[in-house]
Amino acid sequence: MASISATLLVSLSRAVVRFQPQQNHNCKSSSSLTTTINFTDSRLRRHSRAALSSSSDVTTREAGSGNSSPTLREICQGHVPEDLTRKCCRTEEIGYVLPTEIQREGLPFLFSGRDCILHAQTGSGKTLTYLLLIFSVINTQRSAVQALIVVPTRELGMQVTKVARMLAAKPTENDLEQKSCTVMALLDGGMLRRHRSWLKAEPPTIVVATIGSLCHLIEKHIFKLDSMRVLVIDEVDFLFNSSKHVSYLKKLLASYSSCKNRLTVFASASIPQHRRFLHDCIQQKWTKSDVVHVHVNSIQPLPLCLHHRFVICSKETKHQTLLSLLQSDAPESGIIFVGDQSEKSKKAGNAPSTTLLIDLLKNSYEGSSEILLLEEDMNFNSRAASLLEVRQGGGYLLVATDIAARGIDLPETTHIYNFDLPRTAVDYLHRAGRTGRKPFSDKKCTVTNIITSEEQFVLQRYENELKFNCEELTFQIQC
Template structure:
């Protein structure tokens, strides 16, 4: 019998909010960790991103946090700024109260702005050890009122050399706090931290997949220096022409921005995010299933409620932070015995994360260049040939044979066929492939009327002779 969030101790209001986000039942790590954290126990969790661990530690904190108090009550340490932003986004989505203030702090961002926000009052701080320690040393971040401390991806944090910073931060926290460590592995250095800083912790362990399905073809494209990801994505989409796809991004703002850009380019795409209510999500999901919209741009937390069997592609517009999130994403394609394709865009800064994924999957990805126009046109011609072959075996072709016979009295059959292919090519070719602009808009109909086809084919064949 499946559990509910309410049965774990989550309030009815928040459980209903989780349903609107697509969280219908807790994952194994949530089912184990949430009751323990709600009871006040320290927790050691062996789990990675993609298993639902962010909600596992965030929901108990959100259930008990005092929104009237302005001091920092919860501190979440992450190894990278990317993960810090992802955790903040997740907490904001899981929260039902606008009075909650969550601040991310990491290097490369204005420390003065972070200080100003801290002085105005913040309940939750999510950040990397270096910047948090900097704010502590300046006396701007005070942890004496912290009730919860979380180390997210503790093994990655320690492998990056943060152990001394983490020690100093934990020592600065309120001794009566509740502490949770989440890590993919638990080596001796982490257990040393656990023994020193956690009080009789309960251990939560979740087995996670370590390989990707063989029926999924995986491709990685390097975004050229000086290019935006959106600019690099466009030729990839033109080359692949996904029948149906989820494009994963990191934040809701990225989802909105990318969706707007793709829609402006004429693509059938919509965004799927935490601000949609349940009925809006269901309508969008139905549109995707009925092929009324081809692609969806979504964040990881929003896409949890998406369950579509016919997805042909998954596109990692933003690379996830670890292997399980990657596996979870791409596993949405290649279902029900079908083949699928996973495409990942990376920038030079992402190479470390890509190597981490390769190492855990025991695979090496061939990093490709963004396709050039000639490659896109060649792929499009191949698709056109395939459609012509399908049409030659179809029943509808017979209704057009009289037109061919009439034109055959004036033109060579090869010229007639070439003219018809030109019409099909011009009507459906990608807009950015440099098409001529002399075509009438009336020929955009997917099935031209016979008189129109005859007139256009005659004109095209005349031009070729």
Template structure:
């Protein structure tokens, strides 16, 4: 009998049933690497873009651990998951409930923006998994309202963002309070940066390092192409036409600058497109309202920056539109990873001006994708793109030759200009006169 891919992880029937109900048939790259390592009780340091199944990669082994080692009496939480924002905490808790729906396990959240009395049931009743934001949880720990001694697994989700938001010290204090834990899992959008590296070194013990970007197989489900634009105004026209002709029902438009978010959303609305936007400094209620509008179909397009969109989890996103190309290819993968989830197909398009072709070339090389240009009838560009479709960069051989020439030039200059200090050249070749001779000369 052939086992399904998830059965090979030796997951319980309850979890397999929940996965089947959610439509999960094949593990993603991050799940293939993280789940076995976590189930062997190893610490994990993982990096994966949004939309790659990262949340399930830590929830499945966490839930399986609780099922493998059930406790006899109710008690304090055994799994603690820390997230940077209330919004992300709610999303993680929701997914945990879906995966644990055929079990007896209880899941709770502790976040800011919620009255104390609403957290009372978390303190007074049995909870197996708690998803929390660092600030509010640390407050309850100091007040001795939350017992950390039973925590067996501590999980950090979007640790890089947690540090960027200034929660590093709070997170480390919580980690110190859970010092009896058996295991720590840390997930981040990137594993780069001195702050994150130092943070991980202090908290993890000989971790399995996983850097899983979406596989080419997964990216093939996403149709990708770009439009050449003459100017910003031309880009707006192309974007509006694309949304109309493609009948975009649930799309996200990415821009680079937060100053452009509201303006572009308003421009689209004036053109008859139902649009809303996300800004980084929005109140939580406003953010939730904007996201709910897209989820419910009140609007068809959400305009956001990469920072503002981090942590949002929206199913069935049909289109990703890069109004501005990102500066890094890694960010490009993060963006397009929000569509074509759970085996579905999606579309990702970019709007490229002449000065963007260097970025486009970088994305092509990094993703190993052949992104082709398309034209919208009636909005054909008047300018031509750079030759060969992108700004050419030097080959490795050319760079090596230039480097060699520079090094040779430096060596020859060193030979010509041997640095001599004044004291090294002072009185060279002159014999010192004996003191007796000097005295005679003075007389």
């Protein structure tokens, strides 16, 4: 297979973007222990291969002026197998493609053997960036775990596994004699007993794992990291901020394996206090001392295609306000985000907001969209079934907690509704980033916040932090 369709691969990894005009920028540098590459323009610029030829590191560097942007194929040439390069660097629609900014700026550093922190907008192509690195270093003839990708949720793990297996698939019958690259998913709720025998009999080349399942197998000496060449921590800030994950994560980074023997990649759309995090990476020996922080779109953390708005109502009229918005917008597909139920509410025996919303929509919403639910308290089979229904096409309204805010790629989503305002600006960024992800589309997508008057100052704070403008929407509630 010489090419792969954009809707098949790009919709999962946001691997490519439209050809865009080039813009030149000045280059500033100063000597420092680590490297922070700061790219502030939203357009494609030339890749930073020149940064690799410099013997001194830099503290901050903007994209420089120079030659025209290389294609993704040109960046990967000599590093990634040619058949895999054709899969992800060429589409039937537009031929050979330009890389996204994070791919163009990050891949040269990764291919040179530098540890990296990939810091870029949601849907910017970080998944494909680290997968291309992995396929550039693994040896398929060797029976050992050579790459490990750690994810915060089962849903994100399934998505990454699907893309990795798609890239690992043999392109032609002529390659059947060669040993294939195998990808194993060790995810919460999975059949770990079956995986134990697989790990012993024929270790996979790439493992995608949630931190709990992974460390359980490591501590029982079923899973070894002796041969690991690449370690990827996806949604790294989420894992470090999770009290139940952080101790396992630190063990994985510093005790179960050594940064000297591996390439380490951290990825996220949000890394608060990234200078402090960069310092900790070196001090705690999570990465090598020459780690590179590649920061793309630092001036505009949110995609430009998003239209933000808010409507003020009382707590008593929030449900009716949501219904009126849905009837007015008639969204093709949307996600309604709801806050987690408090422990106090649980103890009082109150029904969670998600249940109340699902009942309301099924009884009162007149649209044709299918009403689905995704929350952490659901069993894994139910969660998988909800996502499967969403991805099978057709209109949907997904009522979800923040479990759906991290990394899940639903490119058909056109509307986001924050029924409950997110707790932090970072949560807002990830919720809003679930839309505006359809490949090659310039269509505006909408993020709507349903707030009380007391919450308006919180939303204004998010606007300041994330540098977006939110328009007030006034309308008559339809009874």
